[in-house]
Amino acid sequence: MxxxxxxxxxxxxxxxxxxxxxxxxxxxxxxxxxxxxxxxxxxxxxxxxxxxxxxxxxxxxxxxxxxxxxxxxxxxxxxxxILCAPANSTDLKPGNFLWCLTCFSYTEDHCLGDEIMCSPGEDVCVREYLRTIHDGWDVTEITRRCGKSIECGRVGSIRSTEKTMLVNTSCCYGSNCEPPATTLPSISDEDNGLICPDCFAKKSDRCKHFNNIKCTGDETRCMSYVKTEKFVTESLHGCTTEKICEVGSRTVKLTGRYKKSIIHNITCNSSNTWRSAIYSLFILLVPVLCLMKACL
Incomplete structure (x- = not known):
């Protein structure tokens, strides 16, 4: 400028x-x-x-x-x-200025950062917990930032056989407010009878090889998830929860000393029961078995 x-x-x-x-x-x-x-x-x-x-x-x-x-x-x-909106837009209103702490940390006590003016459409201050289990690592990250009210109460899991992510998001309204501390959901071992396509691909926005994964607990949806940060992309197919699907795709932008932009593309559909899948496979195999018996 x-x-x-x-x-x-x-x-x-x-x-x-x-x-x-x-x-x-x-x-x-x-x-x-x-x-x-x-x-x-x-x-x-x-x-x-x-x-x-x-x-x-x-x-x-x-x-x-x-x-x-x-x-x-x-x-x-x-x-x-300096924040802008198109002419005649109602996104920017006189006095509609929200400030939130922006920080990133691996521990609750050391999330130190800057107070940032939020962009148009961001109406809450967010505290987000993210636990990632992958390739022998188990890491929990805490992020404070500006956000949208649709993110409030976003709690659940994103899971494939290779990578699992557990998330919980809390919000508060008003400049420099303090979003309540929350706990991450636990990983359930109870098979709920649902099955989803399963894969994980590093440095790619699509998977080439798929298996199946049995969903557990309250994982009632199948999902396709693509994450892009800077120029690095990864994709995952597996089980997820209803709350994750309700929020859907989003772009998270951090400014100040933690400046970065992360694009989350999420597509959800209904899971299938593994019992139904086995039954369908059996129905398809019956004619083949009959032909094989006739040939003998």
């Missing part, structure tokens, strides 16, 4: 002076000495708590999606995040 010279509207220092002026006036200085004392005291609070300002209006395409940070003075920083 080109920074226009001599522009007080876009000069971040002007926002600092404006905030300092408002804080000093609110305390009501009574003398020049008192004014000087208030200026010093209020300046210290601004250094620890950078002011935020919100504006809405018209913009050109070249500034949309811009995010930048810059140092104004020692310990005083300015961060701008």
């Amino acid at each position: 080109t920074w226009p010279p001599q522009s007080p509207e876009l000069n971040p220092l002007e926002m600092v002076w404006g905030e300092l002026d408002r804080r000093v006036k609110a305390k009501g200085p009574t003398s020049a000495k008192h004014l000087w004392e208030l200026l010093q005291d209020c300046w210290k609070t601004i250094s620890d708590e950078p002011p935020r300002s919100y504006s809405s209006g018209c913009a050109t395409k070249n500034v949309c999606g811009q995010a930048r940070s810059m140092s104004v003075l020692p310990n005083v920083y300015s961060e701008s995040n």
Whole structure:
């Protein structure tokens, strides 16, 4: 983004002076000495708590999606995040600005990150737990980010014979709110009589060889899942739960120090009972067996 010279509207220092002026006036200085004392005291609070300002209006395409940070003075920083929506859109409304903590960690106590302004359509702050079991590894990840309310309560499993993912998502409403801590679902060993196509392929958006997998617990749907992060893609077919299918495909974007974009493409359909599958196979084999007996 080109920074226009001599522009007080876009000069971040002007926002600092404006905030300092408002804080000093609110305390009501009574003398020049008192004014000087208030200026010093209020300046210290601004250094620890950078002011935020919100504006809405018209913009050109070249500034949309811009995010930048810059140092104004020692310990005083300015961060701008420009969000856009098509003309006549209702996605951006005056005062409709949500801020959420964005962080990524393997432990609950060390999820440290930045407060990020959410994009249009993101109306909740999300805490997401993801446990991945694959190739001898068992790793749990915790992500805090902006999200959509449809993600709230997204709990369940995505499972093939080679890879299993357990997920649980909680939400809260309001800037910098604290989504409740949750627990991941357990892996059930109880066969529920359903069967799905099964495969897992690294570095590919499609599988070439399929087997069958027996679903367990509340896994009532078959799914095709393709994950793309940067330029790395993997695909999986197997069993999943109803909640995973309800949310469906989505794109998760993290900004700030954890900047990345992950595309989740999910297609679900009904499972088949393995008993019905065996019965259908038996019906197909009966004519063959009869022909073989006639030949003998």
